[in-house]
Amino acid sequence: MFQYFGDNYTWNLAVNLALGMGAQIGEIEDSSGSVKEASLRKDPHAAEILFAAWSGLAARLETLARQDLQRDRRLSAGQKFKRAAIYYVQAERMQSPHFADRKKAFESMLECFRQYVKLTHQPVEFVEVPYKDTILPALYVPAVGVERGGAPCMVHFDGLDVTKEILYLVGMGSALRERGVSVLLVDNPGVGEALRSKGLTNFPEAEVPAAACIEYLEGRDDVDASRIGIMALSLGGFHAPRAAAFEPRLRCCVAWGANYDWGATQRYRYESKDQSLPVPHYWDHVMWVFGESSIEGMLATADRMTLEGVLHRVRCPILVTHGENDRQITLAQAERLVAECVNSSKAELFVHRLEEGGAEHCSVDNIHIGIDTIADWVQETMTELKHGMHQ
Structure with missing residues (x-):
């Protein structure tokens, strides 16, 4: 993994993910070179210095984009809005849930992302998935060349701290779209x-929001509801x-x-003071995500998150x-997950090796290798389903 910030895993993870989305290393260096010392402190509050540097860079790009628009340079403006969103x-x-400027930065990201989509004609539809008494915000990316009867579609959930915009910017939507598969991010x-925006917190029963997404897609005439x-x-x-285990309408899973066993991982992190964490202020972040007011309550919920x-x-x-x-989740967890899918019609494990790249968490060190591996498998599996396999 590219270690721009020395041995600070969490900050390096942020740089690698930004580059995977399309950030420019020169822009990162110009804005971040002076904050490298802060990264060495291993102090979660040092991330506020990074916030000032990267949000300042985003604001400058946003200004340049608007100047391009004044000259009707729409594509150039769109690319600057993209990097501002990143x-x-x-x-x-990277900030604490309580950090005062976090909300404004998120809103700015959403606006810049929308401008990028509009100005560069991205194949993105902003949609709302009905969910209980509210909605799940989503991006629908249609497959290229949708046939009569609709295209197969993947529902793509986030992780702990990424967003649908990040998923789109790293290129998963485009990779699936070009292979004839639509995606709902x-x-x-x-x-x-x-x-x-909606105050919806996480919980173990992923089949509940998954069912809402299936029902939304079943109502679209450009989706093959059987795939x-x-x-x-x-x-x-x-x-x-988890969703695939309890929702039989899902025809494949990645x-x-x-x-x-996320609960066991959290207890290890808490007891060992492990520093290989995805974000600073980690325990405040996970309590926010799960709507818990104490570490004990969060760990109790995490204990239910086992397969x-x-x-x-x-x-x-x-x-x-x-x-x-x-460095976050052991390979043994992947091996056990696949081994216990004893009734799956096709259970496969693909390990990204160090010599090939993509060997870090979710292939963040070379994310496009990871994306190609997944998108190829999805394309092949959806074709098999079309021909009656895996019934």
């Missing part, structure tokens, strides 16, 4: 707009297999990074991808 979202996700409860699958990354490596005794219910094809050098 720096805003990365600055925001969803801010499921506990992440993105679902958490920040709807689910995928998710990181913490979603629990949610996607865990982009395994998460067999033990569940995976025999998965009958559809399932792919688990995992990095050999994943």
